[in-house]
Amino acid sequence: MSGKKLAITLGDPAGISPEILVKSVEKLPPNIYIIYGSKGIIDFYLKKYNKKSPFVEINSPKEAKNKGFYLINIYDKNFIPSKPSKETGKASVLYLEKAVNDILNKKVDALITLPISKEYVMLSGFKYAGHTDYLAEVSKAEEYSMVLICEKLKVALITTHIPLKDVAKNITKEKVYSKVKLVDKELKEKLKIKKPKIALLGLNPHAGDGGNIGKEEIEILIPVAEKLRKEGIDITNPLSADTAFNKYKEFDIYIAMYHDQGLIPLKLLCFRKAVNITFGLPFIRTSPDHGTGFDIAGQDKADPSSLIEAVKLADKLI
Structure with a gap:
């Protein structure tokens, strides 16, 4: 064998994933790439962009x-860009399950x-709201982030x-x-x-303002930060999230309490x-930081x- 084997799951075939896959082929580092997806929708984009298929x-x-x-052809139906359905959701799940089985078996x-659509994978019977919880459960990860x-x-x-x-009720010590x-x-x-510098964000405006705008910082976050510092971890006390990102060059990572608190500044800086x-x-798992893009697919x-x-x-990372 020559090269690392990287598995790529196609996501929802009605979204932008087949399009960005076809557009990216010439720009990826040389490796063995195994696509878990449907041949028909990939061929649609190859034809659209007048490209010869590189997929064996x-x-x-x-x-x-x-x-x-390389392509492992799975559930190859007549999928149409911008037309998601229970069937495209089912396809997303089948691609993922096959790839995960292969990575767990090394x-x-x-x-x-x-990207998958939470709406359509759940319509197809998938019980998870996204990739992360599913991957953690099937791999028996004790903690994940x-x-x-x-x-x-x-x-x-x-x-x-x-x-x-x-x-708030899901923020515990x-x-x-x-x-x-x-x-x-x-x-x-x-x-x-070697020595990560970690910024901990507060949950409440102004990090609770000494308990006047919420008690989570005093009761949960500060005690945890103090305990972590005693164990040698370089972490701040909770910072006010509205100004904390002005100092992004000083920290290796921010710990955000909820989705938009952390992702809005990140996407402003790195869209x-x-x-x-x-x-x-x-195992190593990465993904693009965007959704299915049904509205612009095709x-x-x-x-x-x-x-x-x-x-x-x-x-x-391999």
Whole structure:
């Protein structure tokens, strides 16, 4: 065998994933790429862009022996750009399940997941709201964290895809402590940052203003930060989130309490260049930091930059 084997799941075939895949092929570092997807929709974009197919059809990763692009053709229906359905959701799940089985059995070296639609995968019977919870459960990860990375900024989330009204009750000492410990460990081991400097964001405006705008900082976050510092982790007390990102050059990562608190500044600084990585899994998993883009699929508007960055990061981490 010559080269690392990187698995790429196609995501929702009605979204922009097949388009950005076809657009990115010539821009990826040389490796063995195994695409888990449907031939028909990939061929649609190859024809649209007048490209000769680089994809060799195989049934198993063991057939991919040389650097290049391979396709495991799964659930090949007449999918149409911008027309998502229960069927496209089912396809997304089938691609993912096959790829995950292969990475758990060490047939591939890393997993890059293209965007799925939570609505349509759940319509198809998938019980998870996204990739991360599914990957953590099937791999039996004891703790995991959704982390967004770009050249300027890194952000880890304490809570992810839950309603804003449920965030506060999901911020506990145990959860914050275990996720920060994991993030510190993974920064050292995966990203080779010897002594990570971690910024902890407050939950409430002005980090609670001494308890006048919420007690979570006093009762949960400050005690956890003090405990972590005693264990040698370089972490701040909770910072007011409205100003904390002005100092992004001073920190290796921010710990955000909820999705938009961390991702809005990251996407302002790094739109189209950010990568989603899951810390805590027993394998490398990255993904582009955007959604399915049903509204622009098939219109030659999709930018492959985030996919390219996700592949480069996975390649670097193997």
